[in-house]
Amino acid sequence: MTMINVTVWNEFRHERHSSAVRSVYPEGIHQAIAAYLASHPDMLLKAVTLSDPEQGLGEKVLNDTDVLLWWGHTAHDEVDDELVERVCSRVLAGMGLIVLHSAHFSKVFRKLMGTTCSLRWREEGERSRLWTVNPSHPICRGVPEQIVIENDEMYGEFFDIPAPDELVFVSWYQGGEVFRSGCTWQRGKGRIFYFAPGHETYPIYHTPEILKIIENAVRWARPESIGDVPDCIKQPPFEKI
Template identity: 60%
Template sequence: MTTKVTVWNEYRHERNDPAVGALYPNGIYGAIASFLSEAGFETRTATLDEPEHGLTDDVLRGTDVLVWWGHLAHGEVGDETVRKVKERVLDGMGLIVLHSGHHSKIFKALMGTSCDLLWREADEKERLWVVSPGHPIVEGIGAYIELEKEEMYGEHFDVPAPDELIFTSWFEGGEVFRSGCAYVRGNGKIFYFRPGHETYPTYYHKDIQRVIANAAAWARPVRRSRPAYGNAKPLERIGGKA
């Protein structure tokens, strides 16, 4: 069964900054959706300024994995949309949060912390080291991914300890960062992946594309009945009573 992926993006930088618009003429969401489609996923896109931010009940019901990129306008995402996305994740929908999406309302709601960090824009080399080489998210990836220029994110990253740490980044200025963090919340899987500043061609890098595609496959829902909750009748007799 084909995995259905919705790529969500504010689509503000691309319209307001000519340099970003030139780099991503079809939007950051368009670039991501394109390579995921080439990888065999059924993709659709949604943006901040669409009705209900493009995440209607029908869209969310038809989404196996939601990819989230936000930066300028985290506060403009409606709380009701955040609530619905969170419920879908807890029910089994996968969520991939990219780069500055660490400050999104949905990621904070699922982490329960500030999700804050250090940052610097200085055209630094980033080397993302694979620290969990047996994980499916790094299938086809070598010992590390090297990006010539990226924005620096540094520790301390105020998130819960990941269930699985997949990448650790080193930056030219000396900082390190937990740049690939995998979590389970309820029935859903979450992957936070650090690279992707809007002024760099990061989403055209084949290894970055491979990681995101691998993550989408990893995060898709398990095809099974969801657990039942609430009062339960005994499966066996208790104390000899019928």
């Protein structure tokens, strides 16, 4: 079995400042996701936070990570630019990246996309329906064609992202919006999956189908190997000029 080294990064602020959030994720969103993933024999988990030394992603941790999950919301600006640079470089070198929910506005995602990644939003706890539009994609393995989330934050179009390489999920919201809620891109040698569900006040990361999608995405994003970031190379000719 090929083992996957997975690191779940969370800013871990809502959980400490709000008892409502804490009641849903007592150990933090990162621990909820990590506990689920760690129950699979092919995954080795670390869960780290913005408050950890080196903001949780020192050289050693990052260099041991095959797939990184990122959750942030209120503290995007506190992430060091130098760390952002290192995370993005490692993605370009092959590390998989799963960007969750409000991390659409993280420095890491915006830098890799090159766009604002802005969107519409509304926090009313409305019902959403996550539809797959690519049912044979590996991320959809064992996932029903529709997942109902009874209480969700609305994320709506226009979502200012580059056209995804693959569109996997589109969400319907009770209030009238749609959203490209599961999208993949490749940047350099790294695979990126943005996945919209996952608000801090709803138990979305306790939903088996949502966790299954994240599990699938980790396996899909796993690199064969991680080398160096490519640089320009002066090349002698192969044929006579």
